[in-house]
Amino acid sequence: xxxxxxxxxxxxxxxxxxxxxxxxxxxxxxxxxxxxxxxxxxxxxxxxxxxxxxxxxxxxxxxxxxxxxxxxxxxxxxxxxxxxxxxxxxxxxxxxxxxxxxxxxxxxxxxxxxxxxxxxxxxxxxxxxxxxxxxxxxxxxxxxxxxxxxxxxxxxxxxxxxxxxxxxxxxxxxxxxxxxxxxxxxxxxxxxxxxxxxxxxxxxxxxxxxxxxxxxxxxxxxxxxxxxxxxxxxxxxxxxxxxxxxxxxxxxxxxxxxxxxxxxxxxxxxxxxxxxxxxxxxx
Amino acid sequence: xxxxxxxxxxxxxxxxxxxxxxxxxxxxxxxxxxxxxxxxxxxxxxxxxxxxxxxxxxxxxxxxxxxxxxxxxxxxxxxxxxxxxxxxxxxxxxxxxxxxxxxxxxxxxxxxxxxxxxxxxxxxxxxxxxxxxxxxxxxxxxxxxxxxxxxxxxxxxxxxxxxxxxxxxxxxxxxxxxxxxxxxxxxxxxxxxxxxxxxxxxxxxxxxxxxxxxxxxxx
Numbered sequence: 001x002x003x004x005x006x007x008x009x010x011x012x013x014x015x016x017x018x019x020x021x022x023x024x025x026x027x028x029x030x031x032x033x034x035x036x037x038x039x040x041x042x043x044x045x046x047x048x049x050x051x052x053x054x055x056x057x058x059x060x061x062x063x064x065x066x067x068x069x070x071x072x073x074x075x076x077x078x079x080x081x082x083x084x085x086x087x088x089x090x091x092x093x094x095x096x097x098x099x100x101x102x103x104x105x106x107x108x109x110x111x112x113x114x115x116x117x118x119x120x121x122x123x124x125x126x127x128x129x130x131x132x133x134x135x136x137x138x139x140x141x142x143x144x145x146x147x148x149x150x151x152x153x154x155x156x157x158x159x160x161x162x163x164x165x166x167x168x169x170x171x172x173x174x175x176x177x178x179x180x181x182x183x184x185x186x187x188x189x190x191x192x193x194x195x196x197x198x199x200x201x202x203x204x205x206x207x208x209x210x211x212x213x214x215x216x217x218x219x220x221x222x223x224x225x226x227x228x229x230x231x232x233x234x235x236x237x238x239x240x241x242x243x244x245x246x247x248x249x250x251x252x253x254x255x256x257x258x259x260x261x262x263x264x265x266x267x268x269x270x271x272x273x274x275x276x277x278x279x280x281x282x283x
Numbered sequence: 284x285x286x287x288x289x290x291x292x293x294x295x296x297x298x299x300x301x302x303x304x305x306x307x308x309x310x311x312x313x314x315x316x317x318x319x320x321x322x323x324x325x326x327x328x329x330x331x332x333x334x335x336x337x338x339x340x341x342x343x344x345x346x347x348x349x350x351x352x353x354x355x356x357x358x359x360x361x362x363x364x365x366x367x368x369x370x371x372x373x374x375x376x377x378x379x380x381x382x383x384x385x386x387x388x389x390x391x392x393x394x395x396x397x398x399x400x401x402x403x404x405x406x407x408x409x410x411x412x413x414x415x416x417x418x419x420x421x422x423x424x425x426x427x428x429x430x431x432x433x434x435x436x437x438x439x440x441x442x443x444x445x446x447x448x449x450x451x452x453x454x455x456x457x458x459x460x461x462x463x464x465x466x467x468x469x470x471x472x473x474x475x476x477x478x479x480x481x482x483x484x485x486x487x488x489x490x491x492x493x494x495x496x497x498x499x500x501x502x
Contacts, residue, residue, distance in 0.1 A: 196361065
C-alpha cells in the first residue's frame with residue numbers, strides 16, 4: 001500500500017470524493033425532506049363526509065363506528081346538525097345574526113376524518129372514493145384541488161430529483177475518476193518500472209484499486225461526517241426560517257443510508273482507479 | 284537466444300525507424316549495438332523487451348516468437364530480461380534496497396528472500412553499505428549500479444542496456460561496464476546500446492551497427 005508515499009494526490013482524491021458525496025447526499029436528503037414535508041401537508045388534509053339531512057343521530061353514529069373500524073388510522077368525529085350550526089355561528093361572529101331568519105337548520109350532519117399518520121395525496125383520494133360509496137353519504141370534501149396541486153408538486157419533485165441526482169452522481173464520478181487519474185499519473189514512473197520488471201497487469205492494478213477503494217471509503221466517511229455536522233449544528237439555527245414547514249420530518253441519515261453512502265464511495269473509488277490505471281496499462 | 288527476422292518498425296507518416304533487420308545473438312554472447320542518434324538502437328531494445336511491437340517481421344526470444352504470445356504472457360517474458368536505462372529509472376521515494384527488491388517483489392518472493400538476494404546484488408555492485416539510502420543521495424554512477432543490481436537480481440538470461448554510461452563521467456564508465464562484463468561472464472546474454480565509439484575500440488566485442496534504421500555492419 002503506497003497511499004502514504006504520495007500523500008498529496010491521495011488527500012486530494014479523498015477530499016474530492018468527500019465533497020462530491022457530501023453534495024450528493026445533501027441533495028438526496030433535501031429531496032427526502034421536501035417529500036416528507038409534502039406528505040405532512042397531505043396528512044393535514046382532513047376529509048369531511050356530508051351525510052343526508054334525513055340521517056338520524058343513531059344512523060350517523062353507527063356509520064362513524066363503521067368508518068372507525070374499517071379505517072383505524074383515521075380519527076373520526078361526528079358533527080351533528082346542531083353542532084354544525086353552532087360552529088357556523090361561531091365562525092360568522094358578528095354576522096351570525098343573519099342565521100336568525102332561517103326557519104330551519106339547513107346544515108347536514110357530517111363525519112370529520114383526520115388521518116393519524118401521514119397519507120400521500122393519492123391515498124387521500126382513494127380513501128375519499130371509498131367513503132363516497134357508504135350509505136347516507138351525500139358528498140365527500142377533501143380539498144381536491146389542494147391535493148391535486150400537492151401531488152403534482154410531489155411528482156415534479158420526484159422527476160426533478162431523479163434527473164438531478166443522476167447528473168450529480170455522474171459529475172461526481174467524472175471528477176473522482178479524474179482526481180484519481182491525477183494521483184495515478186503522479187506515480188506513472190512506478191507503474192512503468194513495475195511493468196518493466198515483469199509485473200502482471202493484475203499485480204500493477206491491485207494496489208491502485210485498493211487505494212482507490214480506501215480513498216473512496218475515507219471520502220464517504222468524510223461526507224458522512226459533514227452531513228451529520230450540518231444536520232446537527234447548522235440546520236437547527238436555520239430551522240426558524242422554515243417555520244412554515246413545522247411538522248415535517250427533519251432530514252437524517254438512517255444506518256442503511258450511511259452504509260449505502262460508504263458503499264457508493266468505495267465503489268466510486270474502485271471504479272475511478274480502474275479507469276485511471278487502465279489508461280496507463282494500455283500505454 | 285535472440286533472433287530477429289526481417290523486422291521492421293514504422294510509425295504512421297514517418298520513415299521506418301527499423302527496416303529489414305535480421306540478427307541472431309547466441310546465448311551468453313556480449314553484443315554492442317551502435318550507431319548515431321536516431322539510428323534505431325533504443326527502438327530495437329524496446330522491441331526485445333516488448334515495450335513496442337514490430338510492424339512486420341518476427342522476433343524470437345529463447346525460441347519463443349514474441350509476436351505470437353498473448354499480452355498476458357509479456358510480464359513473464361520480461362522476468363527473464365533485465366533492462367538498464369541511461370536515466371536509471373529508480374523510484375525516488377524508495378530506498379536502494381527496496382528499488383533492487385522491487386523486481387523480486389513482483390515475482391512474489393518472501394520478504395526474507397527479497398532482502399537477502401537484494402543485499403547480495405548490492406554487494407556485487409559495491410553498494411550494500413548504502414542499502415537504506417534514497418536514490419537522490421547517490422551519485423549518477425552509484426544510481427546506475429543500483430539499476431544494474433535491480434536488472435540482475437532475479438538472474439535474467441538476457442540483460443539489455445540502453446546507453447548505460449551515457450549520463451556518467453568517463454571515469455565511472457569502466458566500473459559500470461565491468462558489472463555488465465561480469466554478468467556476461469556468469470552466462471547472461473548482454474546487449475548494450477551505445478553511440479560512444481571509444482567504448483567499442485577499448486572493449487572489442489561483437490558490434491552490430493545501425494544507421495537510419497538499417498543494419499549496416501555486424502562484426
